[in-house]
Each structure stands twice: as structure tokens, then as C-alpha cells.
Amino acid sequence: MDNELLALAAKRGDDAAFYSLIMQHREKMYRIAYTYLKNETDALEAVQEATCRAYMQIRKLKEPSYFGSWLIRILMNYCADEVKRRARRNGGRDAAATNVESHTASGESALLEKVLLESAVEQLDANYQKVIQLKYYHDLTITEIARTLEKPEGTIKTWLHKALGGLRQRLEKESEHHG
Amino acid sequence: MDEKRNYDGQELPLLDAMKEHIEQLPVPPQIDEVIRNGMQLGRQRRRHRVLTRMTSCIASLLILVLVASVRFSPAVAAYVGDIPGLRSFVQLIHFDKGLQLALENDYMQHVGLSDEHDGIKLTVDGVLADESRIIVFYTLDNMDGRKRVMNVQNVKLVNNQHTSISHGASDFGEDWVSKQGTIEFNLLDGAGIPDTLDLELKVGKDYETVANGPIWKFAIPVDKVKFEGLKETYDINQTVTVEGQRITIGTLTVYPTRIGLEVVYDSANTKKLFHFDDIRIEDEQGETFGTINNGVTASNISENRLVLYFQSNYFRKPDRLYLRANSIRALDKNKLEVQLDLNRKELLSRPDERLTLDDIGISAENGQSILVFHLKNDDPLDKDRQYSLFDSKYKDASGQSFESNMTGSTFDSFQYYIKKTNYQSPLTLTISDYPSRIYGDINLRIK
Numbered sequence: 001m002d003n004e005l006l007a008l009a010a011k012r013g014d015d016a017a018f019y020s021l022i023m024q025h026r027e028k029m030y031r032i033a034y035t036y037l038k039n040e041t042d043a044l045e046a047v048q049e050a051t052c053r054a055y056m057q058i059r060k061l062k063e064p065s066y067f068g069s070w071l072i073r074i075l076m077n078y079c080a081d082e083v084k085r086r087a088r089r090n091g092g093r094d095a096a097a098t099n100v101e102s103h104t105a106s107g108e109s110a111l112l113e114k115v116l117l118e119s120a121v122e123q124l125d126a127n128y129q130k131v132i133q134l135k136y137y138h139d140l141t142i143t144e145i146a147r148t149l150e151k152p153e154g155t156i157k158t159w160l161h162k163a164l165g166g167l168r169q170r171l172e173k174e175s176e177h178h179g
Numbered sequence: 180m181d182e183k184r185n186y187d188g189q190e191l192p193l194l195d196a197m198k199e200h201i202e203q204l205p206v207p208p209q210i211d212e213v214i215r216n217g218m219q220l221g222r223q224r225r226r227h228r229v230l231t232r233m234t235s236c237i238a239s240l241l242i243l244v245l246v247a248s249v250r251f252s253p254a255v256a257a258y259v260g261d262i263p264g265l266r267s268f269v270q271l272i273h274f275d276k277g278l279q280l281a282l283e284n285d286y287m288q289h290v291g292l293s294d295e296h297d298g299i300k301l302t303v304d305g306v307l308a309d310e311s312r313i314i315v316f317y318t319l320d321n322m323d324g325r326k327r328v329m330n331v332q333n334v335k336l337v338n339n340q341h342t343s344i345s346h347g348a349s350d351f352g353e354d355w356v357s358k359q360g361t362i363e364f365n366l367l368d369g370a371g372i373p374d375t376l377d378l379e380l381k382v383g384k385d386y387e388t389v390a391n392g393p394i395w396k397f398a399i400p401v402d403k404v405k406f407e408g409l410k411e412t413y414d415i416n417q418t419v420t421v422e423g424q425r426i427t428i429g430t431l432t433v434y435p436t437r438i439g440l441e442v443v444y445d446s447a448n449t450k451k452l453f454h455f456d457d458i459r460i461e462d463e464q465g466e467t468f469g470t471i472n473n474g475v476t477a478s479n480i481s482e483n484r485l486v487l488y489f490q491s492n493y494f495r496k497p498d499r500l501y502l503r504a505n506s507i508r509a510l511d512k513n514k515l516e517v518q519l520d521l522n523r524k525e526l527l528s529r530p531d532e533r534l535t536l537d538d539i540g541i542s543a544e545n546g547q548s549i550l551v552f553h554l555k556n557d558d559p560l561d562k563d564r565q566y567s568l569f570d571s572k573y574k575d576a577s578g579q580s581f582e583s584n585m586t587g588s589t590f591d592s593f594q595y596y597i598k599k600t601n602y603q604s605p606l607t608l609t610i611s612d613y614p615s616r617i618y619g620d621i622n623l624r625i626k
Binding site for chain 1: 191193194195196197198200201202204206207209210211213214215216217218220221222224537538540541542543549551587589592594
């Protein structure tokens with residue numbers, strides 16, 4: 001069945017349709033959640049919570065063909081709140097930034113570069129972070145990002161441009177430090 | 180062009196490396212389970228979407244949970260607020276004036292027993308008990324702040340099996356510290372109240388997760404002297420007629436926590452009577468006490484005989500009592516059956532054109548089929564009402580009987596789950612409630 005029909009069926013209360021839609025997006029959901037939360041347990045929890053919220057709100061989905069964007073938006077909202085809550089709990093310290101996951105196969109220097117990039121991305125404004133992550137980490141198109149963030153494509157292009165500029169600046173500064 | 184190349188990220192090879200890294204991130208196998216859990220949770224949490232699970236073990240009890248709209252009166256809140264330890268229970272019983280009065284009149288028996296496992300402490304704070312039911316008030320404390328959704332599960336009264344138990348599932352915020360709730364025990368025919376309630380229960384997200392978990396145990400003393408001889412009985416035994424349908428009002432029994440009214444429908448009635456919309460008990464001051472709308476609302480004794488429960492005005496000590504009602508949901512007995520053609524996905528017979536079949540879907544969770552009905556209903560009397568349209572029993576064209584174990588309703592849509600098997604179409608479902616009514620003025624002096 002085509003995804004739009006599946007989304008329509010899900011809206012009408014067809015659990016099987018909803019399940020199969022979610023299953024199509026499960027890997028993307030997990031990876032996006034992981035990008036925010038940096039560990040497996042919290043990322044899985046985020047997927048569960050986003051599924052739950054999507055299930056509760058499916059009847060409010062206005063445009064069935066945008067199910068994916070809508071779902072990712074729910075997930076990102078949850079993750080953003082979760083990150084904020086953690087920061088509050090840690091008294092403002094950003095625990096996530098220092099938390100390097102262990103199961104990466106890359107060598108020392110690749111790891112260092114990755115940490116540098118992550119921290120540079122995390123220093124960007126929230127909207128810039130989102131476009132960078134969606135575009136480069138998760139391979140969404142400009143149109144898809146525009147739908148997910150509910151902004152015009154022009155805005156997304158501007159943000160992306162500025163985010164890349166900011167990122168480049170920060171990375172240059174960083175590499176000077178680490179020479 | 181510079182602009183374009185920026186979007187490609189070519190100037191930042193690191194970004195490409197990052198993408199690759201993320202694409203290689205292993206997705207744990209639990210992801211499927213997590214998604215099923217998420218759907219299950221979503222189902223539980225839908226606030227205005229009441230899910231009624233039909234249980235065959237307590238077939239004699241009709242359990243309806245409706246969204247309560249009655250507000251707690253400021254005067255009572257102020258009064259109860261003065262009694263230490265009781266303030267927090269005000270919210271739990273704001274839908275039942277009788278229970279509020281019981282609290283106000285110091286009828287609660289204080290208990291204060293706790294048991295703790297896995298960082299979750301459950302304290303039984305008190306009980307409200309009389310000869311008809313026992314309500315246990317408890318507090319859950321999240322001792323280490325780790326756990327998320329925690330509900331009471333698997334409640335058992337070890338020393339009294341002839342008891343039906345009901346307790347709700349509640350909404351948890353993600354960071355909860357303390358949570359209160361009630362467990363209600365309904366005493367079935369002749370089951371005496373023991374001096375001690377040996378209560379066992381589990382606490383966890385759902386039925387499956389607690390399967391191998393610890394058991395919280397309590398031995399709750401019940402002071403029976405407190406309610407001995409408080410029951411008041413009035414034999415009314417009058418028959419009233421509403422639009423030709425005969426209803427006999429039998430005995431009214433007033434207990435401190437609720438009032439039971441025996442109602443008998445004449446088997447010769449042409450209509451099946453489902454529910455009273457507004458039946459109520461009034462005193463000489465004009466103060467009304469309605470039916471119980473959160474918890475056990477009635478006990479069905481036989482097809483045409485039931486005991487209907489009201490919020491109790493016991494503590495008001497009224498001089499006079501009247502029983503009043505104006506409308507009843509009812510349907511012609513020959514329109515009760517809904518026939519449904521499974522292949523053509525259409526209804527062959529139905530009460531009226533307001534009921535339609537939207538779709539036949541399949542449940543992701545257990546592979547059951549879901550019959551999705553649509554009910555068009557603009558009656559203002561039904562503004563906040565969720566209909567439980569059908570009886571759990573249904574049959575196919577061969578006459579074989581089946582039982583649905585789940586239904587759900589959402590605004591104007593109603594889902595009926597049927598197990599996966601080879602049915603002979605059409606299926607026959609039986610209407611158990613419907614927005615068609617008979618009107619009249621029932622007004623009886625009781626006392």
C-alpha cells in the first residue's frame with residue numbers, strides 16, 4: 001500500500017497501518033534520537049515516547065503524505081525537551097557534550113574530529129543545529145526539512161547557509177587550538 | 180556557485196564523515212518492541228478515548244469509567260484541607276459527593292502501612308469501607324526518581340476471592356515524585372468483610388513487565404464496628420411507565436459510601452432499556468445526588484434486573500428523599516442486532532442511519548481484526564459521553580458464538596476487536612447502548 005493510503009488508514013484508527021508506517025521510519029527515528037541524546041537507552045526511550053505521542057495524535061495529522069516529517073517533528077520536540085531537562089538537572093552543565101560513545105570503530109583522530117564537529121554543531125543556534133543535523137546527518141532534503149520544521153524552504157536555505165558559515169568558523173578556530 | 184556548494188557540504192568533509200558514522204550506527208534489535216510499547220502506551224494514555232476492557236470473569240458487573248465533570252466544592256476542599264494527610268485525596272474523589280461527605284465526616288479509617296521494592300514505595304493511607312464496598316487510598320512514592328510510568332497491577336485480595344476489584348490506570352508525567360490512587364473492592368453477594376484485608380499487588384508499566392517482578396504485600400486492618408448497622412433500607416416497590424415501557428423500582432439501600440437501587444425492567448417491554456441519562460436522588464432542600472460515574476456504576480443481577488449505584492447522601496441525614504429521572508436510553512428490541520457483511524464491508528441491518536461502518540482494519544499488536552464504526556450523534560445530552568455500543572459477544576452466520584476482548588472509542592468512532600478466524604459472513608453484533616431515548620417524568624417519594 002502506498003504511504004499516503006497507509007497514513008489515511010492510520011488516521012481512521014487502523015493500527016496495522018500505523019505500525020507499518022512507524023516501522024518504515026524506525027531507523028531514522030532511532031538515529032535522530034541518538035544524535036540528540038547520545039546513548040542507546042535514552043534514544044530507545046525517545047522512540048517509544050514519540051511513537052506513543054504520534055499514536056495519540058494521529059487523528060490530527062493534516063497532510064497524510066507528510067507523515068514522516070510530522071513524526072520526526074514529534075520526535076525532535078521530545079528530544080529537545082529532554083536535552084533541556086537534562087541540562088537543568090545537571091545545573092546547566094551539558095553532560096552530553098562530554099559523553100563520547102564507546103562503540104565507535106573509528107580510530108583516535110577520527111574520534112577527536114567527530115567530537116570537535118559535534119561540539120561545534122552544538123554551539124550553533126537551535127534552528128541551525130536542526131538543519132545541519134537533518135540535512136547532513138540524516139540526509140533529509142530541503143523540502144523535507146521545511147515540512148519537518150514547518151518553515152518555508154527559503155528560510156531553511158538561509159539557515160543552512162548561515163549554519164555552515166558558523167560551523168566553518170568554529171572548526172577553523174578549533175583546529176588552530178589543536179594545531 | 181558558492182551558494183550551491185555550501186548545501187552539498189563539500190567544504191566540510193567532516194560532515195560527510197559524520198553522516199557515514201551515523202549511518203553505521205547500529206540500531207538495537209529492541210527497537211521493534213519499543214515501538215509496540217509506544218503504541219500500547221498511546222492507547223492507554225488517550226485521555227478522552229476511554230478503553231473498556233471487557234472481562235468475562237466479572238460478567239455480572241458493568242464497569243463504566245466516564246470523564247468526571249463535577250467540581251469539588253471550595254467549602255469541602257477548605258475543610259478537608261484542614262485535616263492533615265487528607266488534602267491530597269480531595270482530587271481523587273472530586274467526582275463523588277458521597278465520598279467527599281464521608282471524608283468530611285471523618286469516616287476514613289487511617290492505615291499508614293508501606294512496602295517498598297525497586298525504589299517504588301507504596302503506602303496504604305486509609306480505607307473507606309462499608310458493607311457494600313471497600314475503597315483503599317494509596318500513595319506511590321518514586322524514591323530514586325528513576326522509574327517512569329508506574330501503575331498498580333495484579334491486585335489480589337488473598338483472603339477473599341468473592342470480590343471484584345477495580346482500579347484505574349493513570350497518567351504519569353515523565354518526572355513524577357508521588358502519585359495517589361484508589362483501589363475499589365466490591366463485595367459480591369454475601370461475601371463478608373474480613374477483619375484484615377490481605378492485599379497483594381504489583382507495580383509497573385504494564386501487565387507484562389511486572390510478570391516476574393516483586394509483590395507488594397499489606398495486611399490492612401478493617402474496623403467493622405465503624406459501619407455496623409449504618410445501612411438504611413427502603414422498600415419502594417412501585418412500577419412506572421415511560422413511553423409504554425414498564426420499570427419497577429424495588430429496594431433502595433443507603434450505605435455511607437454509596438446508595439444501591441434495585442431496578443427491574445418488564446420482560447414484555449418492546450424496547451430494551453440501556454441506561455438512565457439523569458436518574459438522581461433529591462432531598463427536601465432540592466440537593467441532588469447522581470449516579471456513580473467513575474468506578475462501578477451498577478451490578479447486573481439478571482437480564483432485566485440490576486442494582487444501580489448512586490453517590491451517597493448518608494451523611495446529609497435528609498428528612499425526605501425523592502427519586503427523579505427524565506430520559507432513558509432505549510432501543511426497539513427488534514433493532515438490537517447489527518448484521519455486518521465482512522466481504523463487502525457493509526452493514527446489512529442497523530438501528531438507524533446514524534451508525535455506519537467505516538472500515539475493517541487489522542491490529543498491529545495481535546493481528547486481530549478491528550471493526551471501525553462511525554456514530555453520527557449531535558444530541559447535546561451526549562456531549563461528554565463515550566458510547567460502548569456493542570455487547571462483547573458476537574456470532575457468525577453459522578451461529579457460532581465468539582467474544583471480543585477489546586473495544587475502543589474515539590469521539591465519534593468506535594473500534595470493536597474480533598479475533599482472527601474464518602468467519603461465515605455476515606457477523607451479528609448486539610447493541611448494548613445507543614443514543615436513542617424515551618422521555619418521561621419519574622418522580623417517586625422514597626422517604
